[in-house]
Amino acid sequence: MPEYNEFLAHIFDILKPYAKRGLILNENSELVTELGLTSLQVMELIEQIEDHFDICIPLNILPDIRTVRDLAVKLETITA
Amino acid sequence: MSLFEKFQPIVDIRAELEAVGVMPFGAVTEKILSPTEAIVNGRKVILAGTNNYLGLTFDPECIAAAKQAIDELGTGTTGSRMANGTFIDHVRLEQELAQFFDRGHAIVFSTGYAATMGMGSTLAGPGDVIVLDADSHASIYDGVRLGGADIVRFRHNDVADLEKRLRRLGERVENTLIIVEGMYSMLGDQAPLADIAEVKQRYGGMLLVDEAHSLGMLGKHGRGVAEAAGVEDAVDFVVGTFSKSLGATGGYCVSNHAELEAVRFAIRSYIFTASPSPSVVASTRVALRLMQERPELRDRLWENAHRLYAGLKQLGFKVSPEVSPVVAVTIEDRDQSIAWWARLLQAGAYVNLVMPPASPGDYSLLRCSVSAAHSSVQIDSILDAFASLGNTE
Structure with a gap:
């Protein structure tokens, strides 16, 4: 199963278009409040990760996800 | 004020609507004249947004049964099905539902919401998996969230x-409940149940279908989309409501799994609420019988559906993908949908205004539903009201 860094790299890949106005994407970047993702865009992000790694991500994880790090950590846990 | 802060978006929309003098959410029906006519917000209108598909709300037999039940059994049961609230007629209704659906077991709930919410929250718990259609009704989402x-x-509707x-679930599919609706309430589009059933049979898991909007409408006996698709054997649970085709309130779940009788005692929305009132049970039982005795109701319903659908399409409106008793007109611009809703009411047609996030997607809907009780003349009047929208743009 993929590890934290692989998840992180792929999340950064997908989020590149959101890093506007000189924002530098890092593990502490907040998906909604900082990068401005809508709930629909969060769902799309999840779907892209699912397809890339061919994994199943339950919606239940979403309330606990604020930052890129939260997401990568969670993904490592649920696929372990 | 902090508790109320999160409601600010609602406050804003209400203020906006008030400013234009329109309040589509909670329009007041001052007098109901028939299954298809009422005085709404002071105007006599044709009701074209009621889910009263078979038009049975004023059926004399249903009314007589409800009145008799009140005389003989009182106005309410004042208790849970698990305590004092199981009257003989609740049991009879369950038997009649099981018979109608040709399934071994049935549970009657106090509302349709309690039925879908209760089954969704109880059948699958922590460690189990729910796989659901993204456009599922709020009662399904609420239930599965509660269940854990x-x-x-x-x-x-994407079977692939x-x-x-x-496939990605692997072995976990054994503990998986798939939830779909037979007919979706907002656009009236049907689930591809034959394909869904095939995938379910191949991978495993259980399948629950919400037939709230298809009861009495589809399939040889009127059991819904699963019957019409010929895949009832692959459907483990059917849930639905008495508040649409049967003209009352309440809900049900039917199944061939004997375990349903044990599940019953774990469903919190079944246990911790009062059972349906005797009059509701009585009129529902009669309506269930009439629905089977009068196939002509269903024919009228579909005639009306075709007439409204074709008419709206001809007028150039963007209608739902397929003909159904729910005919929704899609409107990209939210403000226009509000204005048009108000003008339809002025022109004598009450329809449902649905805005995001209640609508699927980021557009608004003027959602119409037809009834077997509508006359062709009434359908034409609804079309006239829509036609008048084009005039003063």
Whole structure:
């Protein structure tokens, strides 16, 4: 199963278009409040990760996800 | 004020609507004249947004049964089905539902919401998986959240996406409940149940179908989309409501799994609420019988559906993907949908205004539903009201 860094790299890949106005994407970047993702865009992000790694991500994880790090950590846990 | 802060978006929309003098959410029906006519917000209108599909709300037999039940059994049961609230007629209604659906077991709930919410929250718990259609009704989402199972969505009516998700679950599919609706309430589009059933049979898991909007409408006996698709054997649970085709309130779940009788005593929305009132049970039982005795109701319903659908299409409106008793007109611009809703009411037609997030997607809907009780003349009047929208743009 993929590890934290692989998840992180792929999340950064997908989020590149959101890093506007000189924002530098890092593990502490907040998906909604900082990068401005809508709930629909969060769902799309999840779907892209699912397809890339061919994994199943339950919606239940979403309330606990604020930052890129939260997401990568969670993904490592649920696929372990 | 902090508790109320999160309601600010609602406050804003209300103020906006008030400013233009329109309040589509909670329009007041001052007098109901028939299954298809009422005085709403001071105007006599044709009701074209009621889910009263078979028009049975004023049926003399249903009314007589409800009155008799009040005389003989009182106004309410004042208790849970698990305590003092199981009257003989609740049991009879369950038997009649099981018979109608040709299934071994049935549970009657106090509302349709309690039925879907209760089954969704009880059948799958922590460690189990729910795979549901993304456009599922709020009662389904609420239920599965409460239950604590892992929730996985698949794209609306997309069987390939469903299959992908079931495959990714691996062995966990054994503990998986798939939830779809037979006919979706907002656009009236049907689930591809034959394909869904095939995928379910191949991968495993259980399948629950909400037939709230298809009861009495589809299939040889009127059992819904699963019957019409010929896949009832692959459907483990059917849930639905008495508040549409049967003209009352309440809900049900039917199944061939004997375990349903044990599940019953674990469903909190069944236990911790009062059972349906005697008059509701009585009129529902009669309506269930009439629905079977009068296939002509269903024919009228579909005639009206075709007439409204074709008419709206001809007028150039963007209508739902397929003909159904729910005919929704899609409007990209939210403000226009509000204005048009108000003008339809002025022109004598009450329809449902649906705005995001209640609508699927980021557009608004003027959602119409037809009834067997509508006359062709009334359908034409609804069309006239829509036609008048083009005039003063």
